[in-house]
Amino acid sequence: xxxxxxxxxxxQQPITTKTSNRGHQSEKTATDSNNDTQKQNFDFKxxxxxxxxxxxxxxxxxxxxxxxxNSTKVCLTNKSNRGGSQSVEQNDPKPLTIVPIQENAVSHKxxxxxxxxxxxxxxxPSTKRQLSAESAAKSVSVRKRSTVKKSQEEIVKPxxxxxxxxxxxxxxxxxxxxxxxxxxxxxxxSTDIFNKVDTFSIKKGKELRELEVFDAQKIACAVTxxxxxDLEKLRAIWIWLCHNIEYDLEGYLGISQKICSSDEVIRxxxxxxxxxxxxxxxxCRELAIECVGVSGYSKGIxxxxxxxxxxxxxxxxxxxxxxxxxxxLLDACWGAGTVDMKSKTFVKRYDDFYFLTEPSEFINxxxxxDETWQLLTTPISMEEFEMRPLKTSAFYQFGxxxxxxxxxxxxxxxxxAIVSVRxxxxxxxxxxxxxxxxxxxxxxxxxxxxxxxxxxxxxxGMKLRLLPPEPGAYEVKLFxxxxxxxxxxxxxxxxxxxxxxxxxRQALPDNPYLNWGLAAGSSxxxxxxxxxxxxxxxxxxxxxECKVILHTxxxxxxxxxxxxxxxxAATAKRCLALQITAEQLVCNVxxxxxxxxxxxxxxxxxxxxxxxxxxxxxxxxxxxxxGLNPNVLYPADLxxxxxxxxxxxxxxxxxxxxTGAIVNAxxxxxxxxxxxxxxxxxxxxxxxxxxxxxxxxxxxxxxxxTFTETKVTVSxxxxxxGVYRLALYGRKPPEQDYMSLCDFIIRSVCEKPGDPxxxxxxxxxxxxxLLEPRTGVLGPQRSVSFxxxxxxxxxxxxxxxxxxxxxxxxxxxxxxxxVTGNATQLKLAAVIKESNDMHVxxxxxxxxxxxxx
Numbered sequence: 020x021x022x023x024x025x026x027x028x029x030x031q032q033p034i035t036t037k038t039s040n041r042g043h044q045s046e047k048t049a050t051d052s053n054n055d056t057q058k059q060n061f062d063f064k065x066x067x068x069x070x071x072x073x074x075x076x077x078x079x080x081x082x083x084x085x086x087x088x089n090s091t092k093v094c095l096t097n098k099s100n101r102g103g104s105q106s107v108e109q110n111d112p113k114p115l116t117i118v119p120i121q122e123n124a125v126s127h128k129x130x131x132x133x134x135x136x137x138x139x140x141x142x143x144p145s146t147k148r149q150l151s152a153e154s155a156a157k158s159v160s161v162r163k164r165s166t167v168k169k170s171q172e173e174i175v176k177p178x179x180x181x182x183x184x185x186x187x188x189x190x191x192x193x194x195x196x197x198x199x200x201x202x203x204x205x206x207x208x209s210t211d212i213f214n215k216v217d218t219f220s221i222k223k224g225k226e227l228r229e230l231e232v233f234d235a236q237k238i239a240c241a242v243t244x245x246x247x248x249d250l251e252k253l254r255a256i257w258i259w260l261c262h263n264i265e266y267d268l269e270g271y272l273g274i275s276q277k278i279c280s281s282d283e284v285i286r287x288x289x290x291x292x293x294x295x296x297x298x299x300x301x302x303c304r305e306l307a308i309e310c311v312g313v314s315g316y317s318k319g320i321x322x323x324x325x326x327x328x329x330x331x332x333x334x335x336x337x338x339x340x341x342x343x344x345x346x347x348l349l350d351a352c353w354g355a356g357t358v359d360m361k362s363k364t365f366v367k368r369y370d371d372f373y374f375l376t377e378p379s380e381f382i383n384x385x386x387x388x389d390e391t392w393q394l395l396t397t398p399i400s401m402e403e404f405e406m407r408p409l410k411t412s413a414f415y416q417f418g419x420x421x422x423x424x425x426x427x428x429x430x431x432x433x434x435x436a437i438v439s440v441r442x443x444x445x446x447x448x449x450x451x452x453x454x455x456x457x458x459x460x461x462x463x464x465x466x467x468x469x470x471x472x473x474x475x476x477x478x479x480g481m482k483l484r485l486l487p488p489e490p491g492a493y494e495v496k497l498f499x500x501x502x503x504x505x506x507x508x509x510x511x512x513x514x515x516x517x518x519x520x521x522x523x524r525q526a527l528p529d530n531p532y533l534n535w536g537l538a539a540g541s542s543x544x545x546x547x548x549x550x551x552x553x554x555x556x557x558x559x560x561x562x563x564e565c566k567v568i569l570h571t572x573x574x575x576x577x578x579x580x581x582x583x584x585x586x587x588a589a590t591a592k593r594c595l596a597l598q599i600t601a602e603q604l605v606c607n608v609x610x611x612x613x614x615x616x617x618x619x620x621x622x623x624x625x626x627x628x629x630x631x632x633x634x635x636x637x638x639x640x641x642x643x644x645x646g647l648n649p650n651v652l653y654p655a656d657l658x659x660x661x662x663x664x665x666x667x668x669x670x671x672x673x674x675x676x677x678t679g680a681i682v683n684a685x686x687x688x689x690x691x692x693x694x695x696x697x698x699x700x701x702x703x704x705x706x707x708x709x710x711x712x713x714x715x716x717x718x719x720x721x722x723x724x725t726f727t728e729t730k731v732t733v734s735x736x737x738x739x740x741g742v743y744r745l746a747l748y749g750r751k752p753p754e755q756d757y758m759s760l761c762d763f764i765i766r767s768v769c770e771k772p773g774d775p776x777x778x779x780x781x782x783x784x785x786x787x788x789l790l791e792p793r794t795g796v797l798g799p800q801r802s803v804s805f806x807x808x809x810x811x812x813x814x815x816x817x818x819x820x821x822x823x824x825x826x827x828x829x830x831x832x833x834x835x836x837x838v839t840g841n842a843t844q845l846k847l848a849a850v851i852k853e854s855n856d857m858h859v860x861x862x863x864x865x866x867x868x869x870x871x872x
Contacts, residue, residue, distance in 0.1 A: 200394070203377050206250070206343045210371050213254045216246060220258040228263065233285040239302035249308050249342050256302045257374050260351040264298070265289040266365045268358055271320070289365075295352040296336040309341035313348070315387035316401075318409055320358045324427060324515060328401055333388050340375075346394055347375040350385065353412075372412035383410050409513040417499055418443035419480075419511060428515040431487065434522040438495060438514065441480040445502035447539040448481040450474060452516075455492040462494055470527040473639065475536040475554035482554060486527070487518040503543045528582045528617035530637055537636045544622050545573045546604075546635045556641040559610045563644050567618060569604040569635065574625035574665055577604040578632055582617045593652040596764055598662040598680045599625075605662070607680060607764075609652060610642035625665060653764055654707060654744035660761045663693070667761050670749050671697035672731075680764055682745075687737040687769030691745070695731050701750050702726065703757055704733050706765075708743040716864075718743075720775035720795055726785045734793075736774060737767035782849070782858035786810025789861070790832065797839050797865050805847070806834040809860065812849040819845045819865075839865045 207213075220242045227238055242259045243252040267289040270277035277291055281298055284290035290298075296312040303310035316328050317335035337350040350373040357366050373381075378394035382404070390398040406426045414421075423439040430436075440448070452467040473484040487493055493516040498508035532538070536553025537546065550568035551557050559565045569577075577599055581591045590611065598605035610616055618640055621632035660666045662680030667673075676692040695702070706722040718738070722745065725732040735745060743765040748757035767773075777795035790806035797803055805825055809815055817823045817837040825835040839845060845863040850856070 200345060200378070201343065203347075203375060206347075206375065210374070213251070213258075216251050216254050217258050219245065220255040221262050224259045224263045228288075233282055235281050235285060235298055235301045236305040238285070239305040243306060249306075252306050253303065253308055253340055253342055254374070256299060256306075257349060257351055257354065259302075260295055260299060261355040261369055263288060264295060264351070264355060265367065266352060266355065266358060267291050267294070268363060268365050272363070292350075292352040293336045295350075295355070296338050299338045299349075299351055303340065311339050313337050313339050313387050313389075313392045315385060315392070316404070317353075317386070318384045319353065320360065324405075324409065324513070328386070328405060335385070337385060339392055339394075342375075348378060348381045348385070348392075348394065349374050349376065370412050372416055380410075380415050383407055411510055411512065413499065413509040414511040417446060417501070417509075417511060419499070421512060422480075424514065427513075428517060431485070431516065431518040434486065434518065434520060434524075436485045436487075436516055436518075438483040438485065438497070439480070440482075440497065440512070442499075445478050445539055445542065446476075446481075447500045447502055447508060447534075448474060448476050449498040449508050449533050450483055451494075451496040451498070452485065452487075453494050453496075454487075454489075455494065457491060467493065469530045469533055472533070473527070473535050474533050475552075476534050476539045477536070477554075478542075485516060486524070487516065487521060490518050490520055492517050502540045525614050526584060527615050527639070528584065530617055530619075532619060532634050532637050535637050535639055538634050540633075541635045542572075544633055544635050545571050545575050545624065546622065547572050549636060551638060553636060553638050556615065556639040559608075559640055559642040559644070561644055563610045563642055565608050565610070565640060567606045567608065567620070567638055569606075569620060569622075571602060571604060571622075574601050575599070575604060575622045576625050576627075576632070576659075577606070578621050578659070579606050580617075580619040580621070581608065582619075583610075583612055583614060585612045585614075586616075589655075590652070593655050593657075596653050596657055596661045596680050597659055599660065599664045599666075601665060601668065605680070607653075607661075608640065610640060610644075611652065613642055613645055616640040616642065651742060651766075654742060654762075655709065656707060657744060657764070658746075658759055658762055660759060662761060662763065664761060666759070667693075667747075670700060670758075670760055671695060672760065677763065680762070682763050682765050684735065684737060684765055684767045685769065687740075687767045687771065687773045689735050689765065691733045691735070691763060693731055694729050695726075696729070697751070699751055701752070701757075702731060702760075703748040703750075705746045705748070706735060706743055707746065708741055716775040716795075720778060721773065723776040723779065723789070725788055727788065728786070734776065735765055736776065737765065737769065738773050738775070740767050740770050742766055777847070777861040777863050779861050780859050782851075783860045787860065792863070795861075795863055797845065797863050799839050799841060799865050801839050802836050803839060803845075803863075804834070804836055806832055807847065807860075808832050809849045811852050813852050814850040816848055817845055818848055 223242045223244070224238075227241055232238060232241070238259065239256060242255045246252040246255055264284060265288060267275075267278050269275040270289075271291055278284050278287055278289060278294060281294075281301055284294040284298060293312070300310050300312055314336045315333045316331075318324075319335065321334065335352075337348065337352070339346050339348055341347075354370050354373040356368045356370075358364075359366050382393055382395060382399060386401060386404045387393060393399065406428070408421055408424070408427045410419075410421070420441040421439075422441050423437055429438075438450075450472060452472055453462045453465075454467060455462055467488060471486050471488050473486070475482050483495075483497075485493075485495065495514040495516050496510060497512040497514075499511045500506065500508040537549055538544075546569050548570040550566070550570075557565060557567075577597055579595050579597060581594050583591075586594070594609040594611065596607040598607070604620070604622070606618065606620065608616075608618060616639070618638040619634060620636045620638075622635045623630040623632045663672070663675040663678055667675070672693050672695055674692075674694040676690070682689055682691065702724065704722050704724045706718045708718060716738075721736050721738055723734040725734065733745065733747070735743070737743060745763040745765050747760040747762075749760050750757045774794040774796055776793070777789070786808070787810065788808040790808070792803055792805070805817055805823075807815065807825070808831065812833070815825045815827075815833040817825065817835070819837060819842040820840040821838075823835055823837040825833040827833050837845060843865050845865060847860045847863070848857050849860055851858060
């Protein structure tokens with residue numbers, strides 16, 4: 020490896036040197052460091068692994084090598100441009116250390132690989148402009164192959180062509196890749212460490228404005244007072260910029276002249292992106308922090324995803340700073356707030372994301388004119404920048420990863436497309452789908468109906484299945500918010516969807532809550548799981564019935580909503596039966612029509628009284644049957660308390676023979692039993708139904724309540740096939756009104772008419788058990804066997820055409836035979852110990868031979 024040099028004839032004129040290194044051209048420049056007119060020759064070459072140089076002046080010449088103890092003082096600085104050229108310039112002489120070089124080493128846009136150079140700063144009278152120890156600790160090194168492990172990934176601080184803040188054609192270009200970059204979390208674990216710095220900078224900024232201090236240097240010194248290092252100083256500058264300068268939207272739109280000078284930007288408190296960048300450079304220079312402005316393209320205001328950037332000039336400017344031993348990127352313009360183009364106003368919204376952003380994240384929205392400022396191991400092209408999905412700062416702040424698709428534009432497959440996002444914490448998600456006008460290419464104002472998307476959210480992320488209603492181009496916007504946090508959802512990502520064709524499918528129900536399955540915030544509401552996944556449609560069986568169970572961490576109240584394009588509100592109410600227990604919420608659903616249904620579940624705390632119900636989940640149900648008979652729908656007057664649950668538990672009822680809300684009675688008969696631990700609780704049972712044919716007896720005759728010491732039996736005999744509501748009520752004296760305890764749904768498919776029970780009177784109470792006859796209708800001129808247990812009775816008899824006394828057996832059961840004769844009714848009566856009065860317990864009807872049920 021060798022270098023050949025030309026001669027510099029006059030002051031500050033560049034000496035151009037060209038060399039070839041693995042296909043890259045490099046350019047060297049040397050200038051007279053003493054600012055005189057002496058002619059100089061500068062030779063630089065490598066022989067046998069040793070660097071040698073010779074500097075010739077008018078006064079003489081000398082030749083030095085690395086073995087010379089009195090080496091000539093030289094400072095090398097490096098410039099690189101997008102094409103890979105570099106320049107080396109002699110400035111203020113400073114010591115140069117030469118070591119054996121690694122020959123044939125791979126270089127990344129730099130003449131000498133793997134070096135650390137001392138920054139050559141122009142002489143300034145002010146000691147404030149001395150470089151900090153952190154910025155000045157640089158040296159040039161050239162290594163021999165035998166002493167250096169071959170690597171292209173070593174990070175080295177670049178050389179500079181001018182003093183910090185000086186704007187030149189190619190300032191401060193980093194020389195190497197970023198595979199060994201220290202991640203941001205090693206530089207600062209959290210921005211919370213800057214709380215004191217931030218508070219002081221904001222407070223001091225207000226004081227300086229009140230005092231009308233508009234000098235950038237003075238402000239930089241004032242806001243960094245007390246800062247302990249370059250990082251804290253940079254943070255103070257950043258905070259001042261974000262909180263004291265607003266974006267000059269009027270200047271950007273051409274309504275007024277742009278504010279350019281630093282003094283005017285500070286004085287008026289607003290500027291465009293270059294104003295933020297220039298101020299940052301000027302204030303950092305005052306504090307001897309290396310900072311440069313970086314120009315390029317951004318996916319911000321004015322960005323149109325479907326237009327190539329190659330046809331435009333770059334439109335944005337941000338900064339690169341050297342702190343913590345490596346280069347970082349920041350954008351105070353974007354950190355200060357956002358622009359609302361609808362109202363044409365600047366919205367102050369501080370965004371900490373753009374302070375020392377990771378290059379791998381910064382590149383998704385900022386593309387520098389010089390690819391070196393991407394600070395990436397492998398720089399991306401402009402085409403790749405344009406193809407990447409548009410991700411906002413919130414995307415990274417929420418810890419999101421877009422797993423599908425990987426590019427901004429995606430094409431539907433068979434009329435469908437999938438968008439999948441993985442999150443590191445529970446989030447609430449939402450989305451917008453807008454179609455592009457095929458003629459103008461602009462987005463339509465109205466959103467596409469929510470039935471065209473199936474969004475399912477889990478603790479690990481979200482999945483969105485998109486079903487565009489017609490061919491065309493669409494924009495998809497994703498929104499998110501931390502679970503349980505108030506406020507609006509934040510925009511996190513945008514994609515473009517192209518739909519060449521659609522497939523015929525059954526219409527999906529509208530879902531104003533967007534999410535399918537358990538809502539992201541359901542755990543905070545007390546819901547820990549569900550019996551169905553909810554990510555896909557739940558297939559309903561041939562009977563048109565399904566059950567959705569939500570498991571809870573605490574007692575909750577529940578209401579539900581069922582929708583279908585043919586389902587009216589009254590019918591929808593008859594398709595739901597809700598059971599509320601301490602540990603789960605059960606929703607029994609009937610689907611009377613073919614197609615898709617939306618079932619939405621809302622909950623609130625059980626003890627919250629009149630609290631607001633919140634959406635806990637939405638489920639897509641698919642019924643393929645042709646429809647159900649309206650007669651099999653649930654009863655119209657069902658309450659919230661179906662089956663055993665919180666109400667029955669509070670009343671002291673337990674050990675139910677039927678734990679569900681629905682009881683099937685194939686023979687038209689059933690017995691529901693349970694235990695009652697409250698001695699003074701009075702229970703009442705009511706049977707209700709909407710029958711097309713009127714029964715011969717009232718429905719109260721088809722239910723019989725038997726109450727022993729701790730056990731209660733409710734016997735039901737359905738008069739004909741159908742669906743019945745069995746309502747249980749209870750009260751404790753001296754309460755006058757009965758309270759609803761629960762409802763059971765009784766289904767009878769028996770076509771044979773059932774017999775009624777005897778008519779019951781108030782004297783039939785606790786301890787009374789009818790063993791036979793169990794029917795309340797007797798034939799005339801028949802002998803009927805009676806067996807009954809009556810607690811506390813002194814005498815029991817059957818009264819018809821004549822009275823028949825029953826006798827008590829060893830089992831304390833009153834029994835005997837009674838003849839109906841021609842009587843129309845038999846009465847079962849008893850004399851209770853507490854009184855000598857005869858009380859009627861129940862009555863039996865005697866039908867004539869020509870009468871029929």
